[in-house]
Amino acid sequence: MTKSLKQLRRDAKALRKAHQAGELRATQRIANYPPRPEGTALKYADYLHVIARENSFPSWPALKLAADMIGMDLAAKRQRLKLALYNGQFGVADQLLADTPDLAEGDLALCLGLYLRPQVLQILEEAPERATQLIGFRAPPLTILARSKWIHHKPERAGDMLAIADALLAHDADLDLGAPVYDGTDYTLSLLYFAIGHANNMPLGQWLLEKGANPNDGESLYHATELGHHAGLEMLLAHGADPKGTNALLRAMDFHDTTAVQMLLDHGAQVDEFDGSHVGGEAPWVVPALHQAARRMCGADMIDRLLRNGADPERRFEGTTPYAYARVFGNQALTRTLAARGVDTTLTEIETLLAAAAEGATGARISDPAAIPVAYRNIIRMILHIPRKLDHVRSLVALGVAPDLPDTEGLTPVQVAGWEGLPEVMAYLLTQKPDLTHMNSYGGTLLSTILHGAENCPQRAERDYIGCLQLALQEGVLLPRRAIDLAGGDDIVEFLSDWAERHPEQVV
Structure with a gap:
């Protein structure tokens, strides 16, 4: 990023003007990073917040502080590297580090995410209190370590990673203090979830459990069924994880994983489980x-x-x-x-x-x-991802079942097809003229939902996300330039960059 803070302030003013004039592109940008509840009048500070979020910072003060301390270009590179480590975008990380080898110097979050043991130990020696101070999106340092997927790119640094974890624990890091899943929400996920469910980091997951992390955090066991192996599930169950109330059994069934199902049954999972949160009336x-x-x-x-x-x-x-x-x-x-x-x-x-x-x-x-x-x-939303179900979907639409009905998470069938990377299913649903401006409960558009699936869908390796992106863009869905900057796969970056060059009128 080469823009100055002065120019970014101008961008916020331009966004405010366009939004107040009712321009579609401005409305979509606000919807991507809503600073206030829908229908609430926005202030200039809210538009600054959107500009900051578009540039990968949690808030305008965070962006301004980083820029004041180290300059805008370096701050932007560091923020992009943090996102790359979180999402496992190793090509992006390698390029950033090749361009600026000392990019992580003095930045505790990056030193943690890259497992830079000497640097972290030096920071803690000079300021022990930093072992428990929150960073960025209200995350403690040990959670920053757990969120990094660098272990899959540099497995030889596992020893350094665990040594850092030992040092943080020695400085009073809390094994059960997690962090919000994203900015703007109070919903916190555990440190153990980030290690096992998010990063698929089995060495750190094992370390956490051996040190006393609570395996019954409501998330880790459920997400351990999604990893494509049973190591996480096995270690959680061995350390006392209780399947009851987690939906882990049902999630294992999503993948037809009879081994995982039997493991959960052997540890007390119930096949017909009562929702204990209900009080009074019919259960x-x-x-x-x-x-x-x-x-x-x-x-x-x-x-x-x-x-x-x-x-x-x-x-x-x-x-x-x-x-x-x-x-x-x-x-x-x-x-x-x-x-x-x-x-x-x-x-x-x-x-x-x-x-x-x-x-x-x-x-x-x-x-x-x-x-x-x-x-x-x-x-329709429940079956569209199942192999050989497209004819069934067509029959349901012909019968009169709504093809564009959002589910409890606000996801519409066409968004789910995009997240799953299923262009044939998505192409059919597009013939039903769904609402392409719909925002789901996570603030996702059709385009961002496809990109999220390309990074997170368990079956992403065998799916076609470029095909889905092409379908969406052919329908006129707007392409935020930031989506290109944040995309992880080289093939997706190349496709989106090429589309932006050929269709500049679609880029926002």
Whole structure:
């Protein structure tokens, strides 16, 4: 970044003017980093906040302080390197360090993220209190260490990483003090989650557990099922993690991981779990295991395992039976198993129509889509990522199921298809004219959701994110220049840069 603070202030004033004039691009920029609740009048300081967030700083004061201390260019490079370490963008990190070899000098967060043991120890020797002082997005130093994915690029520095952890602990670092998942929220994730669930850093996860970190943090066990291996799950369970109340069993079923499911069952996971947060009235239940098996298209081995561990073939969820769920979602293995057990096979009129759509029938139409039970209302969003389900999606749309309905997280089907990296599914959903300006509950647009999936979707290695980006941009979705700067994969950066050069009118 070569802009001065003076120019950035001018940018904030220009943004304010454009936003007050109702310009679409300005409105989208504000929506990407909302400084206040929607409908609240914005002040000049709010526009400065947006400018700071667009430049990867948590706030305008943070940007200004960094620029005053070390200059704008160096501050911007350091902030970009911090994001690269957090997201595992090793090509970006290598380039920044090659261009400016001393980039981390004097910056505790970067020294932690790069496992620079001598520098960290020197900083702590000179100022021991820094071991517990919050950094950046309200993160303690030990969490900065845990959030870095550098271990996968420089595994030979694992010893330095653990030595840094020992030094921080010796200076009173708190093993259970985490950090907000992103700026602007009070929702805090644990240090253990960042090590195991976010960074997939097994050596640091093991160190934390051996030093006494709490394995029952509500997140780590759940996300350990997403790693593609069982090391994190095994170490958490060995140190007393309790699967009850975590949804880890259901998440393992998302990946058809019978090994993980059995590990969790062996440690007390319940197949039909009561939501203990409910007080009074009829007790709600977390999604029962057989309903989850139905909608995730689990096969006979998983189904048999669940039944042997007490899954109730008659347990209702949101008014639906496991059999009806299996028919509606098209899980024939579960349908046959339950029918053979003599369960109630009654379907409502709408369930009969939905089941017919799952079986490929077309021509029928639900007269009132609002009458579709809550249990099935988001069925398109729930199945679109499952292999060979596109024809089923088409049948549901033909039946009258809404193709653009946001889920409880504000994600629409087209956004989910983009996050999953499924251009064929996304192309079909785009023919249904979804709202391309929709912002989900995380503040994500269609474009940013695709980019987030390219960095975080567990199956990202085999998915096509450039295909999804191309579809979105062909529909006229705006391309923030910052999206190019923050993208991690070289192929994605090259594609977006090329698009920006050929379509400058689309760049904001």
